[in-house]
Amino acid sequence: MNDDININIYPRLERSIAKIKEIFGESADVNVVKVYVSGVRCAVVTLEAMVSSADLSKMLFAPLMDFNMKNALPEDVFEFISSQGIFSVEQKQIKTFDDISQKLCSGFAVVLVNGIDKGMAYSAQGFSIKSIEESSTEANVKGTKEALSDNLRTSMSLIRRRVKNPLLRFEFVKAGKLSNTELCLVYIEGKTPEKLKKLIRARLKRIKLDLILTTGSVLPFVSENRGAFFSAVSTTERPDVLAAKINEGRIAVLIDGVPYAAVCPTLFIENFQTVDDYEEKPYLAFYQRLIRYAAFFIASFLPGFYVAAAMHHPEVLSRALLLNLIASEESTPFPLVAEMFIVIVMFEILREAGLRLPKAVGGAVSIVGGLVIGDAAVTSGLISAPLLIIIGITATSSFALPSLNAQTTVLRLVGVAAGGMWGFFGMGILITVFLINAAATDCFAVPYTSPIAPFTLKAMRDVLVRVGFKKMQQQEVIIEDLNGAKGDK
Amino acid sequence: MEEKNIKISSGQMYVLLILARIMHTMIFHAKEFKIGTPVMLALVFTTIIESVMSIPLILLLKDGGCDPVSIIAGNGRLAVFVRFLYSAYFLFISAGTLMYFAQFMKAEFNKTATPMAVIIVLTLAAAYCAYLGIEGTARAGTIVLWAFMVLFVVMAAVSEGEFERLNLLPVTLKDTDKILDYAVRDLSSSWWLPMLASMGAYLKNGVGKTVGGYLISKFLILETLMLLVTLVLWNFVGVLGYPMLALGAYAKTVFIQRFDAINMFVWCLNCVIVNGTYLFISAQSFGEGRRKIGVAASSAVAAIGAVVIFLMSLGLNDGVAFVIKLSGIVLLGVIVPLAAVIVKKKRANQE
Secondary structure, X not given: OHHHHOOEOOOOHXXXXXXXXXXXXXXXXXXXXXXXXXXXXXXXXXXXXXXXXXXXXXXXHHHHHHOOOOOOOHHHHHHHHHHHOOOOOOEEEEOEHHHHHHHHHOOEEEEEEOOOOOEEEEEOEOOOOOOOOOOOOOOOOOOOOOOOOOOHHHHHHHHHOOOOOXXXXXXXXXXXXXXXXXXXXXXXXXOOOHHHHHHHHHHHHOOOOOOOOOHHHOHHHHOOOOOOOOOOOEEEOOHHHHHHHHHOOOEEEEEOOOOOEEEEOOXXXXXXXXXXXXXXXXXXXXXXXXXHHHHHHHHXXXXXXXXXXXXXXXXXXXXXXXXXXXXXXXXXXXXXXXXHHHHHHHHHHHHHHHHHOOHHHHHHHHHHHHHHHHHHHHHOOOOXXXXXXXXXXXXXXXXXXHHHHHHHHHHHHHHHHHHHHHHHHHHHHHHHHHHHHHHOOEEOOEEOOOOOOOOOHHHHHEOOOEOOHHHHHHOOOOHHHHOOOOOOO | OOOOOOOEOHHHHHHHHHHHHHXXXXXXXXOOOOOOHHHHHHHHHHHHHHHHHOHHHHHHHOOOOOOHHHHHHOOOHHHHHXXXXXXXXXXXXXXXXXXXXXXXXXXXXXXXXXXXXXXXXXXXXXXXXXXXXXXXXXXXXXXXXXXXXXXXXXXXXXXXXXXXXXXXXXXXHHHHHHHHHHHHHHHOOOOHHHHHHHOHHXXXXXXXXXXXXXXXXXXXXXXXXXXXXXXXXXXXXXXXXXXXXXXXXXXXXXXXXXXXXXXXXXXXXXXXXXXXXXHHHHHHXXXXXXXXXXXXXXXXXXXXXXXXXXXXXXXXXXXXXXXXXXXXXXXXXXXXXXXXXXXHHHHHHHO
């Protein structure tokens, strides 16, 4: 398809217009306005709703109509529109139909002059965009309330407002054979390693997908870790978080039309850090992080350990708890493992329903699921009360770490199977396998489990304990320090 | 930066070596063997002997990691043979570890899983470890070592066992046999030497730190354990067999009485890491063959090999096993590195 349109613009205006219409398959949103400028035939081509009509009439049509030259030749008119009379934030001379189609799709207006085999493209984007909103997945108490936008330029401005320095760089890469989506690399010159930039650029250029509509479709190309359970590339919708990450030498990829940025390399410990940690006193941040680490273990392994202890190692439980458990389980018809699976699946269904439904109805689902079904299940003797408490604690803990939701969900299910089959032995095997998988995950030679393993002392200042900002400013830690290549770590 | 770190640090190497040793100590079954002051003295001698035995390795790896087999024989037939020896040796060690762990599970948690299930599951997990590579295993090992430390601290903190100083009997000439017996037993567990030799190519630098750290830690850990067992338990170990379990069971707190399962859980973490390392060594010792058949296939072959050797060695005499272990240590942990040092020096002189 590219070969068909990668040809020069025809000098004859009618033929060029016909070609543009052919390229767009007579699509209804192609607007062609034919005008005479000092007696020379011209055409202004735009895509419906991609340009601002008000801007277009002020910036383009008014100067074109005002241009008056006796016996003007097409060259004079082109000279006028390309270098004298029309001013736009971004204007570019174009030579091929491929250029025309790309510019039109990006919200430019294209002006063609009869007798000239070139054209001019003027930035006149006017499509409606969503206003800047609060982050919905990375909520915080005290930090900024602005989240990245669907519009790439707006997102770029949000980052630029936080890093007012020429060293902040934005670099465009196009991807998506059909969508021609603009991806934007964001980094700070001098902090991000050159090799990392080169690699990301090369990998993004290798994307052969037709459409790029989600961050998920870019992530596997950014970091190639086959079989990794945890992702060494994270996403964020917060411009402040993104700014902090690139300041540590990381690189971010913004995608036009997606309000999330992919950031790499990412570490396991970063799932437990929030913006509020840096707003509060260090001791409170330490406490909150401790809670989050505990929440991760509870959300992932508590059901498995519960089943393992109850079925294989009752000696681990206290006598009172054991007697209580036996009494509860005697009245239920299912084996403990089956019961646990049923409740976990029930919880996942409720969570999914709450997520997909409109907010007003979503709340009702929680009430129906949590209170009505839960209470009825215990009262009718289908599910034991201790088990429901375990799942309640597990579910609540999983909400504390939304970025690890996929992992905790899988670990929970596999944990119940392993614990049910082989008790603590099964749990031990499961935990080791996932631990090794996480430890073997790298992103550009930065181990996912660093700075814990390999151990990097100076980076431990922001793992469980967060040191004060005065100490932080004394020594900078960048991502390259964690790749285990510098000395004995 | 685009490539993965295929080398591990001296600290990570230390972790792998010490975990392997802790694994062996943990699954050591006391039987009629009595722990006491003569054994503690024997450990001093064996540590000195091990220090001497490690000199060729230190000389070989002091300038950074290298592969002793390539130095001696390049990629020739001799290299294939020596690599095969390394591979077979660590499959044998892996099979032994699996057997001891399965025996422990059978003795203490016979209802949890059958010995065959234990062996198969452990081998599969270890093969996966070997497939993921030594860097991941070493990093995970660091975290498991932290878990051990926490476990030991918690055990010590909640234990109410009382020390009985009368158990510390003075060493006399009559104990010579006992000292020699333990010294040889301990030396036959020194497969950290061939381990370090076979993983030499993966070591970044700092072999001195690894060896020194290992010998000091091993000495301190074993001496402390033996002192504790002697002071607190004495003959009670004979009843339960496993000193570590006995230590937990003898203590009077409620927590420690329920400790066996938690202990087993941590042992299990270590068993996967250690066997993963053994299988990795065996798989990478396939040399050129590994490249041809691929990492996944070579790890699978190593895993199958470990299970086959386990099945073959079921009725194996303890004496034969002892000879195999000790010969392997001397040949693969001392003679091969020594030969490599000599060849390296000769080449340097020629240049």
